[in-house]
Amino acid sequence: MFELYLGMTLFQTHDNREHLAMMERILGTIPYRMCRKSKTKYFYHGRLDWNEKTQAGAYVREHCKPLIRYMKSNDAEDMELYDIITRMLEYEPSHRMTLDDALDHAYFKRLPPHLRYHEQDKIVTANGSSSRAGSGGSGDK
Incomplete structure (x- = not known):
């Protein structure tokens, strides 16, 4: 949905560690519990092991911003889209929006029946x- 909205992909990388850094920059800090349970090669003491001073770090810092800042406006339709994307990208799987919830979301209620x-x-x-x-x-x- 994000790509259709802006014409670009949200996470433009194939590197796992860089992808995680982009996620933190765009979606917020990865929950501590998830970091502790994940592969140790990407995390250190429950936090993403990422050096912002590298070339990749500079790229993430300069090209990734909090998700809300990608929205073109703060009108109701854009904010509904922001809400649905945010809920779909929730870190915690049990907190993510279900397909039924997504289909019943106000964003899609705008469509003609x-x-x-x-x-x-x-x-x-x-x-x-x-x-x-x-x-x-x-x-x-």
């Missing part, structure tokens, strides 16, 4: 019969 695919349980045909969406039955158009 006919574009809310997840709410189209049935397609009603012109003659009044109905069939499941995507069932391949005669009611599909």
